[in-house]
Amino acid sequence: MPPPSLVQVALHTPSHSGVGDLLSYASERPLPPGTLVRVPLGTREVLGVVWDAEDATGELPEGASLRAIAGVLEGVAPLDLPWRRLVAFAARYYQRGLGEVALAALPPQLRDLRPEQLARRLRRPAKATDESANAIQNIALTAEQESARARIAAEKGPFLLFGSTGSGKTEVYLRCVQEMLEADATAQALVMVPEINLTPQLEERFVSRFAPRFGAGAVVSLHSGMTNPQRLKSWLAAHSGAARIVLGTRMAVFASLPGLRLIVVDEEHDPSYKQQEGARYSARDLAIWRGREQGAKVLLGSATPSLESWHASRPPPPKTRWAAATCACTCPAALALAPWPACAGWT
Ligand SMILES: Nc1ncnc2c1ncn2[C@@H]1O[C@H](COP(=O)(O)OP(=O)(O)OP(=O)(O)O)[C@@H](O)[C@H]1O
Known part of the structure; x- marks a missing residue:
């Protein structure tokens, strides 16, 4: 022996x-x-x-x-x-x-x-899913949405998608997720929202868009409002690769996702992404770190970006210590995408 x-x-x-x-x-x-x-x-x-x-x-x-x-x-x-x-x-x-x-x-x-x-x-046998592989009926993107989508597809990121409420950010997330999943049969996407009460409406939108194409079990949620058996079921689906899209709150950043290719952090400025007890992590910051480590694109979205994300998405400042400021009121475009320079200091 x-x-x-x-x-x-x-x-x-x-x-x-x-x-x-x-x-x-x-x-x-x-x-x-x-x-x-x-x-x-x-x-x-x-x-x-x-x-x-x-x-x-x-x-x-x-x-x-x-x-x-x-x-x-x-x-x-x-x-x-x-x-x-x-x-x-x-x-x-x-x-x-x-x-x-x-x-x-x-x-x-x-x-x-x-x-x-x-x-x-x-x-226990998993519930049969209707893998009908129907094509997704996409709506035509606006010029801003299309330019953001194309840039996300072509560049490495991370990206900050800045657009006022209702400007179509979620539609860009949906399209990026769709492209990622269609290009690679093992790819998975993680979509995070700050509040539990935002997950049902987002889940409804993702399920209605993706269930006909990838099956009813392709979209799962992960948040602390679920019962323990529900959480285990979603976690196992994500871990096994059966779930292609995981929607969740900050805790979902730790989900086991072997095929992770895209992380979306919606309302990235929201303080709820910070865990306030135990390990006081920032799920948004960990998402950026995880994306870089696992080779997944990271897309942050907000109508009111956090100062740190806004700063990180700006071009590097000139060599002078203070940049000159002007007071002209220049409202931001309805939807703007800023690639995030390399996150120095994250090792
Ligand atoms: N290209 C488009 N053509 C037609 N309708 C669109 C388009 N893009 C988005 N919409 C619709 O506009 C509404 C708002 O879009 P969406 O939810 O993507 O915006 P959002 O920026 O994510 O909003 P919020 O900040 O509230 O999350 C939705 O009903 C959506 O279906």
């Missing part, structure tokens, strides 16, 4: 315990990073994520004795490297525990269900 392997597992351990959030366990077989496992912690059994450990030898040292993992969440593919890098960056940047951020990013029911309960849940 081969010797047990040593795996490093990210756990949400109490910060006062000082045990750190990467703990070693023994496993009967080597487990790839990102695998979801249940492990003993004190007298409890908790969910953990097998993590990349640079100093792990893969084998137990002579004479060492480690507690064994209790079980693997079979049927759930390991969380991929871009997701683990996002979590590691967020934990470092916002100075929280790695395990705390990793576990908070997973649906609560994943933590509560035992492996066999989850296996039963995964065996």
